[in-house]
Amino acid sequence: MNFKEIIENIYENVKQVDNKGDLASYIPELANVKPDNFGVYFSTLDHNHFGIGDYSEKFSIQSIAKVLSLSLAYHLLGEKIWERVGVEPSGTAFNSLVQLEADKGIPRNPFINAGAIVVADILISHLQNPKEEFLAFVRSISNDSEIDYSSEISKSEKEVGFRNIALCNLIKSFGNIKNDPSDVLDFYFDLCSLEMNCKQLSELFLFLANDGCSLEKNKQLISLSQSKRINALMQTCGFYDESGEFAFKVGLPGKSGVGGGIVAIHPKHYTIAVYSPRLNVKGNSYKGMKFLEEFTTKTKLSIF
Numbered sequence: 001m002n003f004k005e006i007i008e009n010i011y012e013n014v015k016q017v018d019n020k021g022d023l024a025s026y027i028p029e030l031a032n033v034k035p036d037n038f039g040v041y042f043s044t045l046d047h048n049h050f051g052i053g054d055y056s057e058k059f060s061i062q063s064i065a066k067v068l069s070l071s072l073a074y075h076l077l078g079e080k081i082w083e084r085v086g087v088e089p090s091g092t093a094f095n096s097l098v099q100l101e102a103d104k105g106i107p108r109n110p111f112i113n114a115g116a117i118v119v120a121d122i123l124i125s126h127l128q129n130p131k132e133e134f135l136a137f138v139r140s141i142s143n144d145s146e147i148d149y150s151s152e153i154s155k156s157e158k159e160v161g162f163r164n165i166a167l168c169n170l171i172k173s174f175g176n177i178k179n180d181p182s183d184v185l186d187f188y189f190d191l192c193s194l195e196m197n198c199k200q201l202s203e204l205f206l207f208l209a210n211d212g213c214s215l216e217k218n219k220q221l222i223s224l225s226q227s228k229r230i231n232a233l234m235q236t237c238g239f240y241d242e243s244g245e246f247a248f249k250v251g252l253p254g255k256s257g258v259g260g261g262i263v264a265i266h267p268k269h270y271t272i273a274v275y276s277p278r279l280n281v282k283g284n285s286y287k288g289m290k291f292l293e294e295f296t297t298k299t300k301l302s303i304f
């Protein structure tokens with residue numbers, strides 16, 4: 001299949017589409033990007049790579065980092081992790097507080113903010129220097145020492161993170177946060193501030209297409225079963241209350257972030273990263289969703 005030609009055609013079509021949606025402005029620094037940036041990068045396990053548009057423009061991966069923090073916490077804790085966080089789609093917004101009260105502080109899944117805050121707490125309990133060790137884990141996956149946090153983005157989010165502060169305190173009141181909430185939030189905001197471009201993002205996520213094994217160093221980072229389960233969670237919970245829509249229209253496990261990035265995975269085959277910072281009302285990249293829908297339609301390759 002000529003992936004390059006397919007990607008070029010879809011890119012040109014989607015580029016012309018009226019770019020609906022708005023930049024995420026609830027984190028002030030996130031609005032500090034060119035709204036019409038649009039990049040795509042595609043990587044296969046057999047070393048077929050192709051990028052188009054603004055694929056080397058760095059952006060804040062935000063919630064996409066929740067897949068990486070879950071990977072490390074799952075590797076460290078094993079199945080015990082599911083005593084602290086669920087595996088059900090939430091059907092609510094990524095930053096919603098409503099279910100937590102009824103669910104007694106056990107977040108529905110690790111990809112909503114509440115779940116990722118619990119995962120951050122788990123990492124703090126297991127790592128000596130969570131911020132450094134998490135970054136080292138991320139860098140080691142793709143052997144890319146350029147990947148880093150953005151202090152501007154994390155500072156900006158720390159100044160306005162009232163909803164996440166509320167979530168963390170509510171979970172703490174049920175006993176499902178073991179550390180000081182301010183340390184947990186500090187780490188959570190740092191991990192959300194990771195920056196990279198589409199090429200780095202697509203290459204980083206190849207381990208989830210490759211049964212948990214890093215392509216770069218042929219090292220098993222998480223087990224085969226863990227890799228399958230993280231893909232299953234991305235399929236069912238990766239797009240919050242738009243996860244059903246993404247499964248229906250795109251048909252791949254994936255994860256979005258309010259920075260405008262989306263990464264999607266075809267297990268045993270490829271990853272594709274799209275960046276376009278204008279978001280739809282659910283907080284997912286408007287053009288990113290459109291591009292990926294066209295991509296799995298034209299290639300006829302989805303997991304279904």
Ligand code: DON
Pocket residue numbers: 061062063064094095113157164192256257258259282283284
């Ligand atoms: O906690 C937040 O609100 C952000 N740091 C991350 C949210 C996010 O990326 C949700 N994505 N669609």
